[in-house]
Amino acid sequence: MDYVNGPGRNHLFVPGPVNIPDQVIRAMSRNNEDYRSPAIPALTKVLLEDVKKIFKTTSGTPFLFPTTGTGAWESALTNTLSPGDRIISFLIGQFSLLWIDQQQRLKFNVDVVESEWGRGADLDILASKIADDKEHTIKAICIVHNETATGVTNNLATVRKILDHYQHPALFLVDGVSSICALDFRMDEWGVDVALTGSQKALSLPTGLGIVCASPKALEAAKTSKSVRVFFDWSDYLKFYKLGTYWPYTPSIQLLYGLRAALDLLFEEGLDNVIARHGRLGKATRLAVEAWGLKNCTQKEEWYSDTVTAVIVPSYIDSSEIIRQAWKRYNLSLGLGLNKIAGKVFRIGHLGNLNELQLLGCLAGVEMVLKDVGYPVKLGSGVAAASAFLQNSTPLIPSRI
């Protein structure tokens, strides 16, 4: 089964699924249980309260769908919108592209705002469209907080400012798949109406939970939305929330206990410390890239992502060869370049349960791979740049002071 064993650990640096802490693996290593016993609703009740904290919301209502991020997208859209509704969506990379594809197949009228891959969502165009839309034909703004394909983080606060400035009632739907629990995200403060993430990203769980959080306004919209939906319908959940049994259909017992353990670890570290740690790891990675003489796919600092860095390789190198070599020789898993940038970039995911030395091991590995594929990197240069920063900025582990 594990016929690709290598000695030692796999160094998992794709931008998801990410490393699961041992504490969480342990918590999930268990038999099934009757989800109609008193135990599971009691567990769920507290989980739902605690999940709100990672969205930074008090007014939102969370749903733990047994699905992936793609399913969470579908749930966000079909519960709040009706076929034909005009929505604005930003195409800035492969994952925003896939979401737009979904929006179109779900029969919404998608007003696509495209940027060059490596740039953020063009919020100037958004502002002008919102300004023009006196009749409020725009029903929703759909935006990926962090585009995982290019390592671009969009400015959500600005989106809110634009909507507020024009007093526009459009719903604000956010894909937070590679941001929530890793980047600064504030559902209530930014007036986000639906935010969503997947368990296998910064929450550091296995794939299997599509976590969707809806504002009161989104819940209101769901009452009249005409999109056909059953599995992804919020109303079934809301009915069971009221009953206190919580689950319209069978949840994964293991993921519930895993989520409990994951949240416990996040809260023990402190959500702000978690975000600061991602900040450190992201910056360290970018310093290494610079030291290698390579370019970040992300064109401007304002869009730099602290969860994933897409690195442009020289044109004489096929970035897929970097991924292959990393895996075959060093047991290092890096992210592929996707679609338009296939072969042109490789990606280093630096999100989830990860620390400084893990990243430095990865960076050392990338250096060797770069040399393997013919790029004249100075071995140690990226590690030196990253560790110069980390040695200054890494705090003591609070539990060990």
Added chain:
Amino acid sequence: MDYVNGPGRNHLFVPGPVNIPDQVIRAMSRNNEDYRSPAIPALTKVLLEDVKKIFKTTSGTPFLFPTTGTGAWESALTNTLSPGDRIISFLIGQFSLLWIDQQQRLKFNVDVVESEWGRGADLDILASKIADDKEHTIKAICIVHNETATGVTNNLATVRKILDHYQHPALFLVDGVSSICALDFRMDEWGVDVALTGSQKALSLPTGLGIVCASPKALEAAKTSKSVRVFFDWSDYLKFYKLGTYWPYTPSIQLLYGLRAALDLLFEEGLDNVIARHGRLGKATRLAVEAWGLKNCTQKEEWYSDTVTAVIVPSYIDSSEIIRQAWKRYNLSLGLGLNKIAGKVFRIGHLGNLNELQLLGCLAGVEMVLKDVGYPVKLGSGVAAASAFLQNSTPLIPSRI
């Protein structure tokens, strides 16, 4: 977290989620992996081949959706049918009811054939409707192989015979959630077009895989079906099957390895032996119920289910009290009566990775609970009846001969 610890093991006898073998728990106790590495496609390729065996199909195409049985239902329907399509569906208990509810919400024109709860699908009515439908307005027959709420198994071979007799082209869609891997199920022989199950049932895995298998005719229907779908769309999977990367979005690495281990155990035991074991456990349970002087909710032997037995309690007893008492005093998890039969029946699930002595422990527990709640059972009577049968019929464990 485990604040409801009792000494010793939980005796899990709900009809799902069921007991996970330790071998499978172990196989799943692992970190995430890059699902785009060569390892996961290689694993998936073989899994898809092997999954066909549990459906007894060689021509079908399986899909491993990261979802539950409810999602698998939705996938079966939306890929093959268009809104407004006339379908025949049998209402015989809570789960067939829920599927019908889904069918209606998905905008199909559902021709509901209702039976008293405790009886099987009325196939005479089906025959007459099919006979009448010269113009083939009926696009699909939707039937639950085993109604988990009442412990009723429908005769799928007869459905096929009726369709063949009238040369009717309706699609034949089967919910095999509480039957596949436990009851005799033959996709190819019975001409089933879509069959589906959930990982947490007889496969004895955690919840999280909705396994759908489509016949060539179903795949053909999917090309013209107009139901809106994205997450549950087969076409995305088929595209990635062709690419050899298999996954349109992130699968659960853990469930893939778990499925591998579960199938290995099933094949080692032998699928026919697994089905025979369920036959033994089902019969033993029914003999115990009879010995207790209680009635099986299932009205005729032809519908007896070998995966779940719903037991009718005397009218002076609330069956919910049985479930509560079993859990609180004996760490025994039994199934509730649902909807119409709430309070009137309790259910013993006897499916999945289970053996004779586990069942006898459960039956001994049920006896004590019955006495606790005031039913004058003769302690030991059910166990005696069941073990008289089992002592004669249980084979040696093949690996230990």
Added chain:
Amino acid sequence: MDYVNGPGRNHLFVPGPVNIPDQVIRAMSRNNEDYRSPAIPALTKVLLEDVKKIFKTTSGTPFLFPTTGTGAWESALTNTLSPGDRIISFLIGQFSLLWIDQQQRLKFNVDVVESEWGRGADLDILASKIADDKEHTIKAICIVHNETATGVTNNLATVRKILDHYQHPALFLVDGVSSICALDFRMDEWGVDVALTGSQKALSLPTGLGIVCASPKALEAAKTSKSVRVFFDWSDYLKFYKLGTYWPYTPSIQLLYGLRAALDLLFEEGLDNVIARHGRLGKATRLAVEAWGLKNCTQKEEWYSDTVTAVIVPSYIDSSEIIRQAWKRYNLSLGLGLNKIAGKVFRIGHLGNLNELQLLGCLAGVEMVLKDVGYPVKLGSGVAAASAFLQNSTPLIPSRI
């Protein structure tokens, strides 16, 4: 590796190693750690305090040897006695025999007091020997609290009374391997000088910890004992206790975390409730044996063991065939008859993390096996007798009230 897989769980009813709670398996499923970091000493410190509770001692000093019960025996003896020392030891079954063999090989002058197997230690003889020993040539009394081979529990309080009555200074060394954490054991109250157990018995852990607890008097004796010892020497531990680093050599990190989890479960249930549960399970087992028309190897009620029952089979049956059949056909593991009683008894272990329905499943299995091997048992009779008692005596699970 697991080539002897059977469907469903193994029913483990040997009197050790016993079932490990899932919570403990989870706690142990972990990587190694540096045992010289601050974490392991901190963990150990609290463990040592808590371990004293299971011995019911406040003045004792516990040692967690990386060994088995046999090693714990050796540690108890060699730390307190010198070669040639006269000790009294009771031969009442295979395990007391093995301990005596060890005592002789360690060059002590063993005064063996033998009883028929199935009877307890002859304390009248002890009393007379102690009465005669005016010159205190007897340096220690060695006694097995619970003889696992015959299911005989000795009366330790009486031993203490005898020693006190004659004001005899002999050390009181107790093998509590199959008693501590299951039977009533009171180190301080009974003036036990060395008590010991193994992790794989009522503590419900894997094999690997030989837990020895020494009274102040035993520690004093250790200062002058001339038995050669290094690995089992208490003095190395005491040195490291003082240093606060606790370990003279590498402990099993996994067993330390496992012990933590095991103690947490025991304390959550309450040590007195644990003992009461063993009382229930023991009595239920004996009632079943009686109902089967078979005899308990233990000849008098005063010696009945609540952790293991040895059942005498009719002379026309070889009890080994019962063990073989149970394992091959029902996945039930029973204990062999040992040495003198090989072929004549089989043993049901009912200790550790076990509950009523697990035991009833075992008893139902034993009934079927008895019939398989030709004993005309009335199926259900033992279960009926046991459950009649259990249904009256089993309390609600405290955490679920």
Added chain:
Amino acid sequence: MDYVNGPGRNHLFVPGPVNIPDQVIRAMSRNNEDYRSPAIPALTKVLLEDVKKIFKTTSGTPFLFPTTGTGAWESALTNTLSPGDRIISFLIGQFSLLWIDQQQRLKFNVDVVESEWGRGADLDILASKIADDKEHTIKAICIVHNETATGVTNNLATVRKILDHYQHPALFLVDGVSSICALDFRMDEWGVDVALTGSQKALSLPTGLGIVCASPKALEAAKTSKSVRVFFDWSDYLKFYKLGTYWPYTPSIQLLYGLRAALDLLFEEGLDNVIARHGRLGKATRLAVEAWGLKNCTQKEEWYSDTVTAVIVPSYIDSSEIIRQAWKRYNLSLGLGLNKIAGKVFRIGHLGNLNELQLLGCLAGVEMVLKDVGYPVKLGSGVAAASAFLQNSTPLIPSRI
């Protein structure tokens, strides 16, 4: 329990206990079993055959003691020697010191050959003592293959040559605790009479198995050895080997399955490849130390250890502060300086299931720690030196070619 959680993984670089592969952790995550069932002897039989391969012996007899390395030492000595026997033992660091202490406490007449810590065993002195010992008063040579405290590997082939040259019949006893499965070790070729290791070292298991392998000559010596022993006595094992039940007392079921998994991984990688990998990691570490401008505690290249490197710190630095800082800030576990060299060296363990990037992460961490404690290291320098070597020498992972 895990109150010292840090984000991300612990980087475990003490020279034991070492990292356990996930495959092994999984294999051990299991309930107890009856060790008298047919399954455990069958498992044991093959394990004993396979264990001989890691000692490179066909004529040796292995024993899997439930103990630690200290217990394995005691078993090696007490089975082959009698009190008063003259033995030669080499004092070159803390672990050889502890073994000598044990030898003296076990009442052997120890002829200690001391070297400066950082130097290997003085084999010239051995040669002269052997040459002088015409009457064969020397009964055994005891030598640590790899002194874990100083990172010194002794030349065992030379020991054999000396004995052969003088046709001296002394037993040749080797502590292979930090060498076997990592360094080149050849029991048969070098005529080693007893070799031993502990499970928590290069075998990459938890602590708990003291593995001892005895030559036919050692087994012969055991027949007349007068050292008192019971728990560690080979004869009990040999008796049970003959019976085919293998265990004189309860083994750890979990460690047996773990050992199976560990050996499977070692054999899959290939023992020679495992040794070559340790060679790479050792050399890479030494290159880093050199690049940092620090000195290896090991004084000559001939003694360099490929499993552990002891690094001398400048006199103005307390090496304990390095260990503390590494653990508190970077979740990096390094080895302390022991006894004479406490405060003067820190140790990097690079043995067991470990790969290149794990080591580079560690080296990057050491650099930051060195800077933290005031040593003017050039960040990246050690990583650069190590990776320059590794990038040239690391082979593709065979299973991934």
